[in-house]
Amino acid sequence: MLRATGVSKSFGGERVFDDLSVEVDSGEVLGVIGPSGVGKTTLLRTLALSLEPDAGTVALGGTDAWAAEEADRLALRRRVGMVFQEASLFDASVGRNVEYGLRVRSPWADRIAASLGLTGTPDAVRESLAVVGLTEKANQHADSLSGGEAQRVSFARALAYDPDVLLLDEPTSDLDPRNTAVIEEAIEEARARGIGVVVATHDMHQAERVADRVAVLLDDGITEVGPTEVIFENPSDERTRKFISGELVY
Amino acid sequence: MSVPIEPVAQLLSVALDSSVLLGGSGPLDSSVLLGGSGPLDSSVLLGGSGPLDLPFREGYVWSIIYVSLYVSLTAVTLSTLFSVPVAVLLGFAEFPGKGFVKSVINTGMGFPSVVVGLVVLFAVSNQGPLGALELIFTTEAMIMSQFVLATPPITAITLASVSGVDDGVRDAARALGGTRLDTALVVLKEARYGIATAILAGFGRAISEVGSVLIVGGNITSADGISKTRTLTTAIQLEARQGQYGTAMILGAVLVALVLTVNAVVVHFGDSGVTR
Numbered sequence: 001m002l003r004a005t006g007v008s009k010s011f012g013g014e015r016v017f018d019d020l021s022v023e024v025d026s027g028e029v030l031g032v033i034g035p036s037g038v039g040k041t042t043l044l045r046t047l048a049l050s051l052e053p054d055a056g057t058v059a060l061g062g063t064d065a066w067a068a069e070e071a072d073r074l075a076l077r078r079r080v081g082m083v084f085q086e087a088s089l090f091d092a093s094v095g096r097n098v099e100y101g102l103r104v105r106s107p108w109a110d111r112i113a114a115s116l117g118l119t120g121t122p123d124a125v126r127e128s129l130a131v132v133g134l135t136e137k138a139n140q141h142a143d144s145l146s147g148g149e150a151q152r153v154s155f156a157r158a159l160a161y162d163p164d165v166l167l168l169d170e171p172t173s174d175l176d177p178r179n180t181a182v183i184e185e186a187i188e189e190a191r192a193r194g195i196g197v198v199v200a201t202h203d204m205h206q207a208e209r210v211a212d213r214v215a216v217l218l219d220d221g222i223t224e225v226g227p228t229e230v231i232f233e234n235p236s237d238e239r240t241r242k243f244i245s246g247e248l249v250y
Numbered sequence: 251m252s253v254p255i256e257p258v259a260q261l262l263s264v265a266l267d268s269s270v271l272l273g274g275s276g277p278l279d280s281s282v283l284l285g286g287s288g289p290l291d292s293s294v295l296l297g298g299s300g301p302l303d304l305p306f307r308e309g310y311v312w313s314i315i316y317v318s319l320y321v322s323l324t325a326v327t328l329s330t331l332f333s334v335p336v337a338v339l340l341g342f343a344e345f346p347g348k349g350f351v352k353s354v355i356n357t358g359m360g361f362p363s364v365v366v367g368l369v370v371l372f373a374v375s376n377q378g379p380l381g382a383l384e385l386i387f388t389t390e391a392m393i394m395s396q397f398v399l400a401t402p403p404i405t406a407i408t409l410a411s412v413s414g415v416d417d418g419v420r421d422a423a424r425a426l427g428g429t430r431l432d433t434a435l436v437v438l439k440e441a442r443y444g445i446a447t448a449i450l451a452g453f454g455r456a457i458s459e460v461g462s463v464l465i466v467g468g469n470i471t472s473a474d475g476i477s478k479t480r481t482l483t484t485a486i487q488l489e490a491r492q493g494q495y496g497t498a499m500i501l502g503a504v505l506v507a508l509v510l511t512v513n514a515v516v517v518h519f520g521d522s523g524v525t526r
Binding site for chain 2: 074082
């Protein structure tokens with residue numbers, strides 16, 4: 001489905017990662033674990049087609065995004081959803097936030113009608129809010145939500161337009177156990193819908209709970225990728241083993 | 251540079267002949283100024299039929315309110331249409347010299363209005379580059395000068411507001427499938443209170459402006475006392491110079507009421523759109 005092959009990325013001459021390859025298939029959850037600051041967010045932005053890699057390819061459904069025309073790349077980008085560590089909701093109602101992804105994909109006439117309040121709440125918005133348990137909050141302003149609720153709305157916002165791939169960047173790092181559980185159930189729902197999910201987290205227990213496969217990202221790139229139980233119980237790479245066991249401290 | 255004689259003659263007359271202030275015996279017809287029937291004549295009511303006797307010829311105050319609003323609102327509307335896209339482009343773009351461009355815009359907020367008036371006067375004078383358009387001593391020339399004055403504050407404050415929008419909001423708009431235009435629209439919406447403030451600041455600068463509109467507009471009324479290029483500010487200036495302080499205070503109150511009304515309308519519409 002979404003595949004990065006041999007990608008490298010640097011900022012200001014400082015290398016973030018080099019010659020990195022990773023892929024996620026439909027209906028699969030890939031956990032990307034690693035310490036903070038190792039480049040997980042940069043990797044996810046690269047997978048989201050928001051950042052062009054310095055080298056390598058990022059392909060969705062077999063199409064190399066950065067070799068495609070801009071319009072085609074936009075179409076590819078719109079098949080990917082991303083949830084950031086910070087919810088960053090828009091200054092609008094919850095419903096309008098969740099509707100945003102649908103709206104930008106609509107003709108301008110429909111967008112104007114929606115802005116004027118001439119259209120109702122789309123079913124996809126209600127369904128996405130139901131996944132994160134916030135249907136009753138649709139008409140509330142985003143500012144009135146707690147941090148956990150805001151992050152759940154952020155998840156619903158990315159889920160509403162039914163992406164092929166969903167990228168989650170530390171989605172529960174600031175959340176309490178209850179909101180974390182809701183997000184993890186929503187990840188399960190996305191997988192059930194056939195969406196490929198990439199979860200970047202420094203919470204190894206969460207990766208163990210939700211991921212089908214795990215990629216371990218350390219300083220010099222991905223040290224090992226494999227089924228979750230193999231990575232956590234019998235890693236083949238020595239650095240991976242030390243990181244999992246807590247011997248490799250950052 | 252050659253300019254039409256009549257408006258200049260009016261200005262000179264006002265400056266040199268105090269006999270035209272209250273009566274009709276001066277070189278100008280009394281209708282040019284305040285009316286020829288005395289300051290308290292009941293025939294010179296505000297609007298002609300109000301409950302309060304005011305020392306104005308019928309229709310005079312309404313006409314200068316109209317000219318003031320027409321000139322200032324038109325100038326601010328045009329300036330907003332120019333300034334907001336420029337500010338958004340500057341806010342999104344990264345290029346060498348961006349700081350210098352910002353400094354130039356900020357400096358523009360302190361432009362002396364009389365200098366702007368002089369420059370516009372030269373531009374629209376018969377010998378100027380826009381002389382063929384015969385704009386001198388017209389409301390269009392006043393709009394030009396107010397456009398120049400309103401543009402720097404609207405651009406600078408809008409730019410500050412746009413730059414202050416959280417990067418996370420831009421990232422979210424883009425990650426959710428937005429194009430550059432979609433992202434810009436989100437940023438504009440997030441910055442709307444700042445932009446409203448920018449427009450109000452521009453309107454405040456325009457409507458309260460005296461120097462440049464006096465220079466390029468000429469402070470003219472028609473023979474029947476109806477304002478052609480006289481605004482509330484230039485009328486206040488004229489009244490005060492003639493010693494008609496009470497009249498000047500009344501016009502000042504009208505001006506303040508106008509500014510308050512416009513501010514209230516903008517704030518109301520800003521608040522009503524919060525949840526959409």
